Structures are given as structure tokens and as C-alpha cells.
Amino acid sequence: EQLEDLEDHRPFFTYWVTTVQILILFFSLFCYGLGPVGIDLHQESGMVLVTSLSLHEVEFNEPANFWIGPRAADLIHLGAKFAPCMRKDAKIIKEIEKGREKERETACCIRNDDSGCVQSSQADCSKTISTWKKWSPGDSGPGGRISGTVCGLDPKFCEAPPSVAPYEWPDDITKWPICRKTSRSSERQLRERQKDRLTAEHMVCEVIGHPCCIGIHGSCKITTREYCDFVHGYFHDEASLCSQVSCLDNVCGMIPFYSPEVPDQFYRLWTSLFLHAGIIHLAITLVLQWFMMRDLEKLTGSFRIMIIYLGSGMGGNLASSIFVPYRADVGPAGAQFGLLACLIVEVINCWQMLRNPHQALLKLVCIVLFLFLFGLL
Secondary structure, three states: OHHHHOOOOOOHHHHHHHHHHHHHHHHHHHHHOOOOEOOOEEEEEEEEEOOOOOEEEEEEEEEOEOOOOOOHHHHHHHOOEOHHHOOOOHHHHHHHHHHHHHHHOOEEEEEOOOOOEEEEOOOOOOOOOEEEEOOEOOEOOHHHOOOOOEOOEOHHHEEEOOOOOOOOOOOOHHHOOOOOEEOHHHHHHHHHHOOOOOOOHHHHOOEOOEEEEEOOOOEEEEEOHHHHHHOOOEEOOOOOOHHHOOHHHHHHOOOOOOEOOEOOOOOHHHHHHHOOOOHHHHHHHHHHHHHHHHHHHHHHOHHHHHHHHHHHHHHHHHHHHHHOOOOOEOOOHHHHHHHHHHHHHHHHHOHHHOOOHHHHHHHHHHHHHHHHHHHOO
């Protein structure tokens, strides 16, 4: 009652940050909808068209959301704390390099019945119904290249960007750019030779697979749009190879990286404080901020509470990004623990002035344990 009568400080920061958090959650649910609800992995299966032009049963697993809110991938897009989006990660870089090493050994797998073609390894290209067209020293590509072929992509037939000195495309398909414009004269030649199947079969076949970025760790797969949509991936029909797309950039969203190879979204330490994993998560935050942070702000003032809230929150996110780098975290948990720490210190300092200091301290400790246990979910 005494706190309600204080006129020295109005809890403007508490009202502001709470309003922003509520609006952002409503915006998140409106734009992305609800993800699968639960505490374990959510499994989804269905018949999907794959690059073999047949229907296969595909299973897709993703983490469920206990808090009743968006999917983890959507939270990352909205600004969740996710270390691979904030700095270069050695494990992810290693996986990308492994993928490029495998991609260097791929070539265009062309169906013998002219039903299409797809970039694949020799092992994945059926010898019975397809032809794996790979350049070699005895049958090289333009400029004596032996890296390739690539379905729908050839330096000889690309006008923008052209393969001319000093910007010739290297003899390494993982370093080839996306062709934005094909030479018209080359297109006419291809159409004339299509019936004879003399040259450049990889340029006249219908490409049925393009890069698809899957999951939150930036993995890429050449597949169909139907498969990519089923696994909630990002389909790149403008590209021919996984090395031509930045899957991590797709996963992170928000402001694109200044350099595609170097994640630099450090502002996630701050933006994640205003996000929540779901409705239950927001409800807990509202209760704590209304009954604890509001009264504390009346005592300390808006500026001080803002410093404590933002400083503790960003410090907690920084620690989380170091020790739990591959988990998408949202919410002001670090800020709430910072506020509780201030209250505990205040109780200890005013121990003799309080009527029941042991009871006050016990309540704060119980709240800390409650938040800690919920944070493990």
C-alpha cells in the first residue's frame, strides 16, 4: 500500500517494455502462426515428390514448443538469441566445407527419357534410367574445365555475369556465380541441337532440383520445391548449387550479413529480450514485471531500472550464447534474474528494517528456483 502511494517515480519503463513485448508476440503469432505444441520432437510424415520424379514418404522432425508459440526457426527470424547468427561458428563452417567438397564431385544426372535432370553424385545417379554427364580431361568443358557439369549452368552460355578475363569462372563449380542472363544466341543453338543431343545436354534438360536450405543450422540439399516446402525450408529456384546460396543468411533473417560468410547480428543480445516463445512464456513475464519490476521501479526510478533490466538481460544472453550456442533463446530471463538479484541485495541491506526478513528472502529464493526450473524446459 505504501508503494502505491509513492509519487516520486512512475513505472514508465515497465509499462513501455511490457507493451512492446505484448505487441511483438501478437505480431509473431499473426505473421508466423503457432508451431507444434509439446515438450518433445514433433514428427510429420507425408508423400512428397522428390528428384526421382516419384512420390516418397518423407519424415520431418522439429522441436515442439511447450510455450504455445511460433516455431524455433520463426523465432530466430524474429531476432532470437542464436550464436551462429552472431559470430562465425567453427562447426557450421566445417559442415559447409564438407558440403562443398562433396559438391565438387557432382555432375548433372540426366534422365534418358528427357523427363528432367538434377545435380547429383555419381552414386545417386541411376545408371539404368539416367546418364551422369561429368567433364573429364578427355571430354572437357569450356576452357578445358573438368569440374562440372552443372544442370542449367554453363560459363559458355551465360551472359551475366560473363566468363571473360580477368573474371573467368574458375575450374571449380563451387565458386561459380548464379547466371542472371543466358545468351540468346546460345539459347537458339541449344534449341536447334536439342533433338540431336550433340552438346550441352545439361543446358537443355528441365532442371527438377534446386538448393533448399533446411533446418536452423544452415544445411542445404538439392531437391524439389515440394520436398522443400514440406520440411519448411527455403527454396532457391534461381540457383543451381548449394554453394551459390547462403543458408545461414536465410535461417537468421533480419538485416543481411555485411559479408555473406561472416555472421554479425550482435544486436540479437538486445532484440531477444522483447521476444517470447509463446503465450505461457509471456504470461509469466507479465506477472513478474507487474508485481515485482513495477514496484522496484517506483523505488529506484526508470533510468536505473532500465540499466539493470537491459544490462542483466544482455549479459545473460551473452553467457547463454557462449555456453549454449545452438539453442534459440528468447525472453528477458536474464533481466528478471538481475531484478531478483537487486531485490535480494536490498532485503539483505534492509534486514533489520523489515518485519519478516526471512519470509521476504524465502519468497525471492522460491521465485528464483521457479524461473530456473522453467528455464530448463
